[in-house]
Amino acid sequence: MKFWISEGILNDEKLKIMQERADMIKFPSDLGRHPVRIATGDGFSNFTADMWKTFILIFAIPITWSFLGEIDQKILAYFVCACKVLTSRALQKSELDEAFTKLLEMNKLIEKNTDKKK
Known part of the structure; x- marks a missing residue:
């Protein structure tokens, strides 16, 4: 994600859209925490390892695909x-x-x- 941000493929506007898309996805809480802070700072601010795991396995494709x-x-x-x-x-x-x-x-x-x- 950081690579695509640094390359300009993902920008602040797209990160905000990604956050909105992530907020709409419902999933069981035992799978991890819902990703927040996608559109803060320089993107994905202070994600923990567990947050990255949840993001990659559940959220990355549905919220990022159309921008790539x-x-x-x-x-x-x-x-x-x-x-x-x-x-x-x-x-x-x-x-x-x-x-x-x-x-x-x-x-x-x-x-x-x-x-x-x-």
């Missing part, structure tokens, strides 16, 4: 998939391999996307 281009959408999707696997309570080798592959593909897309902007 195709490559950035793929980056986000790979990251969310990897996080879902890596934060699960039970982890099998095949799932670990899947998470590694997703993170590797995400990294390749970031490098490719960054090289295009240079």
